[in-house]
Amino acid sequence: MSRIPEQPRLTPQFCFNQTQLRDFLRISRGTVDDTISQNLNALVTPGTSRPFDPSSTAERAPRPVHKRPIEPAACEQFKNRVLFPSWQSRSDVLNYCAGVATSPDPDDPDHVLREVEDMRARERMVNERLDPYSGRYFPREARTEALASLIRNERMVESIIRSRTWGLVGERCDNGGTDYDAALNEWRKTEGER
Template identity: 25%
Template sequence: MSNLGSNGSSESVESVTIAPNALFQPQYCHDSGRIRAFLRLSRIATDDTIRQHLNEIKQRDCESYLVRKIFPQWEARSELIDYCFKYSKNLRNSTSQGKAVPKAVNLPSSNVQENETSIEEQFDLRTDPYAYKSHQQQLESQFTHCDMIDNWIKNEQSVEQILRQETIKVFNDKCYQKDWTKDIQKFR
């Protein structure tokens, strides 16, 4: 979300320093468009334009730039990705618990009649013979959503890793008075 100033140079990237709290909602983990837009804008504001930003600052300001501009962006992106990772993990766990045949698996008795009764008690198959099947389809759908969330999360984590490696290289090239790798690894 880097704005061009009147002189054509990039202005401060402070407008995209933290992930908006509104994005920390499960609905945005399922439909990741808004989160991915934030990630893209944050990357444009920092990592994608790091060379230009480092050309504009003095050597002595490298550490300040790293701490005030780069690290907050990385942290905001990581928090948002981690939020959806944890959400997906919790959704998968609760779906897994719901997928087990109710009470039938956990009963020590091997009486099949008892197991069938517990299924019928939870799903009144006399009034709705498709209730159990519908429930299973819903759980399968939830697993599919978990897989979709996990896939975009893995993709974004890979992008983050690549961008951070490139940022470290550029930072070490432009701010060569110090090896920044250790400082950057402390952040991780």
């Protein structure tokens, strides 16, 4: 069974280090969601669900291993110990960093530089007749704005990945016809009771 990566220590510095944030999300997704078929196949123990049937060799195209249903206990264990904790860990990181992105940033190293550039842009003489591009000014993006944009994108990616993963889990395990959000919320309730 896959081992989910350990959740990093949540600090504003972690969130503003976009490489570190993306690496955690990429590794977490790669460990569980990107390899979901392999993880599900690992739950199938050959020969335990059905003993060998000699007449099965007469079949021309046996049912492929990736379509065999998985024992419900193994599915539940995988969902409760690997899948949902991985999703929850990523949700915690994204929620924390979204909070950092919407908070004031007194430690922004580019704050003074942006203010100087804004002041120069206001003082600049613009004559668009002589230079049609002289009126253009593109202010630098604050690091909280860049982080908010990254979080929005990562949440969209997370939604797509979870939907795909939950669909594949539903093909092999009984997911009760629920969507991934409802299943994750139900898991959160049961984990909160423990």
